[in-house]
Amino acid sequence: MNENIIKCKSTINISQLIDYYNLLESKYEEHKWYAKESGGAETYGSESVFYEMFGYAIRSKSTQTSKAKPAYHNIPKEFKGTKSKDTELFFGIMRKLDEHFPYLYDHAILSHPPGMSAQLHKDTNLKLHIPIITNSKAYWLTENDKINLKADGSIYFTNTYNTHGVINEGSETRVHLIIKIPEENLQDFLQQEVFITL
Numbered sequence: 001m002n003e004n005i006i007k008c009k010s011t012i013n014i015s016q017l018i019d020y021y022n023l024l025e026s027k028y029e030e031h032k033w034y035a036k037e038s039g040g041a042e043t044y045g046s047e048s049v050f051y052e053m054f055g056y057a058i059r060s061k062s063t064q065t066s067k068a069k070p071a072y073h074n075i076p077k078e079f080k081g082t083k084s085k086d087t088e089l090f091f092g093i094m095r096k097l098d099e100h101f102p103y104l105y106d107h108a109i110l111s112h113p114p115g116m117s118a119q120l121h122k123d124t125n126l127k128l129h130i131p132i133i134t135n136s137k138a139y140w141l142t143e144n145d146k147i148n149l150k151a152d153g154s155i156y157f158t159n160t161y162n163t164h165g166v167i168n169e170g171s172e173t174r175v176h177l178i179i180k181i182p183e184e185n186l187q188d189f190l191q192q193e194v195f196i197t198l
Contacts, residue, residue, distance in 0.1 A: 004159050006190065009191070010196065017132055020094070033055055055109045058090050059107040060087055069087075090107070093197075100192070105179070107178075107179045108177075112166055113168065115168065118165045118166045120165040123160035123161065127180055128189075129149060129176050131152075134151045135171065137168070137169040
């Protein structure tokens with residue numbers, strides 16, 4: 001598993017995904033989570049990453065009763081469950097995604113405003129990235145490269161065991177749907193060619 005990024009065979013209806021995100025922004029504002037309010041620091045492995053971002057938990061391990069809670073970032077130990085559970089935002093295109101790939105977990109929409117960066121780090125899990133809104137100067141970083149991921153319905157496997165980071169040098173917020181994938185299901189996912197749509 002040496003590749004840092006693989007463009008998957010499966011794709012998603014980007015218009016429906018944008019509609020879903022716009023619906024969250026217009027009708028589910030009380031569910032929005034801000035990293036700054038949670039302390040602004042996240043631990044990935046043994047490293048701390050400082051960032052400013054916001055988003056929505058669609059599936060979360062948090063047992064907090066508040067509507068605004070993260071999918072997996074900065075969950076206090078006393079509220080950290082062991083199983084990823086659906087939040088009120090798990091509907092529409094998210095349910096359709098789950099019908100095809102029920103083993104995916106910790107779904108979250110994360111938004112990185114202009115000027116935001118996350119220093120290079122490693123994670124202890126693997127992730128899929130689906131860009132919803134981006135710009136030509138928003139980059140996925142590796143130790144040796146800057147990669148612009150297109151918001152065209154593409155699904156990207158990102159090997160987050162390897163060193164990576166994010167920088168948004170553009171003037172528009174970068175919005176991604178980020179989902180964790182168990183390593184044992186990765187090859188199955190990469191071999192599937194599905195168009196996810198309502």
